[in-house]
Amino acid sequence: MVFADLFFLFFFLPLCLLCYYHADRLRTRNIILIVFSLIFYAWGEPTWVILLVFSAFFNWFMGLQIGRFREERTGRILLAAALVVDLAFLLVFKYTGFFLETINGILRTSIPIPSIRLPIGISFFTFQAISYILDCYWETVEPQKKFYRFLVYLSFFPQLIAGPIVRYSVIEKELTKRKTTAVDMYEGAQRVIVGLAKKVILANNLYVIVDRFFGSGVNGMSMLGTWFVVIVYSMYVYFDFSGYSDMAIGMGRMFGFHFDENFNYPFMCQTIAEFWQRWHISLGSFFRDYLLYVPIFGKRRMYLSLFLVWFCTGMWHGASWNFILWGLYFGCFIFFEQKLGKKKIKAWPVWWKHIYSKLVIIIGFGIFYFENLRDLGRFFLNITGISMLTGSGGFADPITWAAFVNNIFLVIAALLFCFPLIPKCREWYVNNQDDAIFRIGKIGSMVLCLLLLVCSSIMLVDTTNNPFLYWRF
């Protein structure tokens, strides 16, 4: 099941909310969440729902044991075992094909590549489990004694299949005690609708442009055209993923959970380091807390750790070399910025920092898009203008110009919403002393949300299938 879908929005979710709030006791409510979450997962993965339940049981059990034997050597062994099992599942399901293909390519062998279907969300819930195990070992959290409560954490459908990667510590208390106020409902519901609109109104329609041009190969595209489409693609990825995170956070709020933010207007960044503090925050902080600061290569070779982290960040996004290249590409810029030092960078003019960071990010998304390395090469030839010299694609072309004009308001709206317009508006009426303004603000924003909900729903009629970009995870 996907969020941006009529069946989910107007059947599953209302039903779940009704059942949930019909129950009085938290225990019943937790069980209702488990039931609906497992149905949600089984809906898309009728076989591998077993894997989810097994992973939950295994990690819950190991968490308890690690808690018991933390001080002793057994604790370390159990930790290693848990991590190995968790990672093994992820590696086998997600990367077997990739490993074998790479080996075949390098050693010129032809090992048959089994076609393994990737269980949805495995990257997310595996990382959540790993964070829990490590937190238990490092005493950041108290191991959960009741299995069903841990299952709520791991299987909770808003964040199950596409994040954010919610740390156990964030919702530990809310597992046993939570209350949803009217404000929670209001803001949660609005968040869901805003996320939905980002996905359905902005992202899906931006993708039409991307697919039309990049989808049939970038050969023959003009330089301006290629720039236009890759910028649109960058915005598409942002709205698609952050829209989904918004819906996850909003839904969590509607059930009384408070998740951490996953996106913080990443295009407002001035440096690449800052970009990664604003983009897919839960992933960046996962690698930072659980991998970067673990001195695998020793304290003096921190830069190796850095590149390992970026290698993994890239690889997490997809079992393909262009994703790893993408991760290392950013790793290089992070390394470069670290070497340069904060002082020097602070001295750069702001306008230059913005241009620099946007160029790096946009070109980065080009690497992200083209899994076929030949197409990626052509992409670079196009954006640098070299392809103009060879005659395959000029500076501009009427088709991309038409696409731009046909979608100009969409593109402008997308650009605008890359900025924190919504928080600024909210700030204005929330902090305003005048109650009338506050009223207008609150009512107005709900009216807008209703409009967005209706428009998004109408647009959803047109798509019978609407998967999320990060679906492969």
Place this chain on the structure above:
Amino acid sequence: MQENSNQTEMSREERRRLRKERQEKRRRRLDLRLSRRLVSALFLVWILISVFLLVFPRSKVSNIEKRELTKFPAFSVGAWFSGEFTDGVMTWYTDTVPFRDVFKNANNNLKSLFGISSGTTAEVIGNVKKVSDGSSEEGKSEETASAAKKDGGEDTAAASSAVSSSAESAPEASAADASAASAQEEEEETRDYHQEDAEGTFENGFVIVNLDGHWRGLPLFAGGECENYITFMNDLHDQLGDTVKIYSMPIPLASEYYLPANYSEYSVPQKACFEKVWAQLDEGIIPVDVTDTLDRHKEEEIYLRTDHHWTALGAYYSAEKLAEAAGVPFASLDSYNRQSVDGYVGSLYGYTQSSNLLNDPETFVWYEPVPAVEADHYDTSFNYQYTDGLIMETDVPNSYLRFMGTDDQIVKVRTSVKNGRKLLMLKDSYGNAEIPFLTGSFEEIYVVDQRYFTRNLPEFIRQLGITDFVFSCDSDTVANQVVTSLDQLMTQDAGSAVIDDAPAQNAGTAEDMGKEEAV
């Protein structure tokens, strides 16, 4: 004194703090109250939508997309574990939304707010690629590659490439029994959308231009080597010798005449393509060049704006050229009974989803032969089904079906001409519109769709005593853009006798025969 002022200051600060606290408390209460009310309003709307979707009758058919909508999937353990059942339920739930076409139109109107398409800037739909020397640079569009790459939401590009794969046949096939059905005013059970048969593609996308204040959809021509067409025609000529006059009559798409110059690199010139084809045909085959006559009349309404077909008028000018080449009489336009309906929006709206086309309907004009002519309808194996008037009754959206109805049949037209000339027209849907204008030229006209014919073509022609054979089809068919079953027509069903089991003339109409036989 000092003490007093200190005390006043303190109390002023105190008072300020207390006032602030009270304000915040009031604000919090207001927030809570407003939140409660607004959330209730939101949930009310949400529940209403949910109930609407659950309770109202589901849509069964989309007139815009000209297809049957998804059916509720059958449950089985296998279907559950393969994910087919759950996927099917979600697809069904969205696909069969009550009043689906209303929402689709609303969706397209909303999308028109995304940008500007005006007189000077065309709307571009689908994967439009540069073409050169009669074939597009990229070859086959890589829509499968992009689908594998990112499971992007079903977007216009993917939808138009996917839907366009049923381009030629879908409108006709999809309304297969619609004309028959609409005469009885029964829609559902007679529909048989041959989507799986049709593989035509508008591979090279569409441009929607505004010319003289009206929007016109132009499928672009991707070109091709046309080998199948050439081989087929030459083979047929070899088999039939000079006993039958064979005509090659390719018909250009509207982009030949209406595509703005700045898009000329995206559509292959069609006249030049035809000339290349004719140069490779055997000596005995007669080329019928309609490109110049259509060019002369292009200021008139010779092509539909919102549909991928031409108009009856365009077909008339072309039929005139055929009659000229065949040396048969030809009835002028004023001898026909001109009819029209307003509010026609054709197939291109379904493919492109352009609200410009939706909101700019056209008048559909057709010409009925006087006196009225009858046509015998056979199935694709030449088994008689029923007799009906040549011009059929349809609803406005399916107006192009007025010309004999669907494509998945064989039609024999009996005229009052007595010159011993029997024409067999092998066609795609473009040919349909020409037939009424040939009723003053040939004694009998057999109409066979190149996609829906199970008999052996040369034997069929010989045994029926055909004197003239014309292959009349659009550029895409010539260039192999649609399903290539031409060689099968030459080899299939060899050696079987062709028997016309239609009752003698004036035997009865569809009402007498009972439409159940037809469907």
